[in-house]
Amino acid sequence: MTSDYELVMGNDTECQFLCGRNVDRYGLKRARELIDNGYVAEWIVDNLPGATSFVTIDKSRKYYAAGFKLGHKDYSRTTGNPRYFINNHVTIVIRWRSAPGRDGEKGGKVIVGFEVYPKSIGDEYWKYEGCPEDVRNVEYGMELYLPPSENTTAKAQPTSSSSYAPPRDEEDMDDGATLTIPYSYSVYYRAETDVEWANRWDLYFVGEEGSSKIHWLAIFNSVFIATLLTAVVGVIIARTIKGDMKTFSKDGGVEEGKLKLKLKRPRNGTKSPKTGEKESISLLDQNGDADNDADVSSDEELLEDLTGWKLLHGDVFRSPQYGGLLAPLVGSGMQLVFMASGLLLLSCLGVLNPSWRGGFVSVGFSLFIFAGIFSGYFSGRVYKTFGGEDWRKNTLMTAILFPGLLFTTIFILNLFVWAQASSTAIPFSTLIALNFLWLFIQLPLVYAGSWYGYARAGSWNHPTKTNQIARQVPQQSWYIKGMQSVLISGLIPFTVIFIELLFVFKSLWQDKSGYYYVFGFLAVVFLITIITVIEVTIVATYLQLCAENYHWWWQSFFIGSGSAIWIFAYCVWYYFTSLHIHGFISSILFFSYSFLACLVYGLLTGTVGFLAAYAFVRRIYGYVLAATSLGPQYMPISKDSLLTTVARGSSAIKAD
16 A cells, blocks of 8 residues: 655655554554564565665675564563564665666656665654654654553653563553554655666675575586486486387397297197197287298297386276376366466566566466466367366366365465455455456366367377286385385485575575575576476386386376475475464464465476376387387287187287
């Protein structure tokens, strides 16, 4: 809101009386609580925050911290009880310089600094509806204290006696007594030639300059980890997988136009009536005819070397359970990827900066709503790939699932903030407007994207067909099982971002300025994190396939989002070790918003991991086709499926 302070450019004001406010005992109690909890007042002039001025340790430079204290706390010399004083006079210093270009030639000025120096002045120094006699020479401050009395308007007791100490508890809170607090201000304009208008925010970040080395250390740490993972993925693709392809092409692949497998006869199999030897089984040739020249296998001959991930060709693309839930999550994740990428790009280009108040949140909401079309597209296409038929139901779930959870949680948290009468509460009209944007703009965009992805683009083609009978998954190693795999894999991306995460937390929760501004570093770390998530998911998916476990759809999503669990654990550790938050409501808000932030991050990285694993799986099974020079219908079937078909008495076996 606009204040009652009046500033006229270039006109100094020695002292100006503002007002006198009558405060009852409840108001005094609330003021003492705010001072005790370190609250500050925030003012804005020309989109520049009112700042408390500090100097560096070596006194070579000064820097700013947004806001100024409401008052200060002292202790009685005799009793040791706390005493609270309110800052009821402020000295405002506006620093200016000539405007650049023709405006400066015409006498135009721009503001490059806004400093506020608060002071507490006791009641005995004030004139009636006027300024103090001398604001510079003040010995006693304005204490927030009312003595027990009848229904009268009281003034603060003199504080000259060192033996005076107010009681710890208020008495007769409803006795109608009030304390009159006078307010005044001084204004001075000073020319500043060392600060350019374009760089006027630099003073708010001078105290963070020494942290640039740590930022570079974080970048080096991230690059080092990503490089190691890249080497691992390169070895897997360039040597292991291609080596498997070479072996398969040589031993179990195409020989004179025929795809042949050798199999030991099952225990209940039959012997050849002529030779008494166990019969061998060969697949159809490329023309679909039975191989009349089937090789005869002895008891010692084993099935050709088809092991590990190659055995899953008939099950690896089997639709997952609860695919109708995974598709909307992937769609919402792509929506968040677009929003995060857009915000980082605009911040790095300087379009979004602290001088644009509320710009980061406003642009973020706009990008999120616009990205609904991408959410619908990817959700519809993944849903079609899973074999879904009711695309309208999938569209509705995509548009409501994550945005609805986000809106509902914020609304419930906002009720707690309203109950505390906090100025950070979102107005009810804003919530209605957000609900309108959600239902009448984002929902149609999701519908359009989903229709195009499902009906026009269609499903992604798979290089192999799926068997009718699912394979039995063998016993898995402990590090491949669900939660263990997620936690181990999620720890690697967390090590990439945890240093930069410390700066983000410090800016949001501890810094007086409350601004995070090094978006260049954040963008680099974000990019490296995405690369790390992709590589970790590929490695984990490959190990899972080698263990003959084809349930990789959900697992790849959880592995990609695994670092969100570590980030939330880091939030809990940060709360107990670095923050001094008191009160149930404040703690609920911290953990709730931290959970929402981790949920957004996990959904984003989980989607990236899922799509990376999907592309990887399609690629490696495409390599199999390239090695065999056959179509999907001629892929060798698995041992279990082949034995099942033989047991049923089929005379000719065609790979499916």
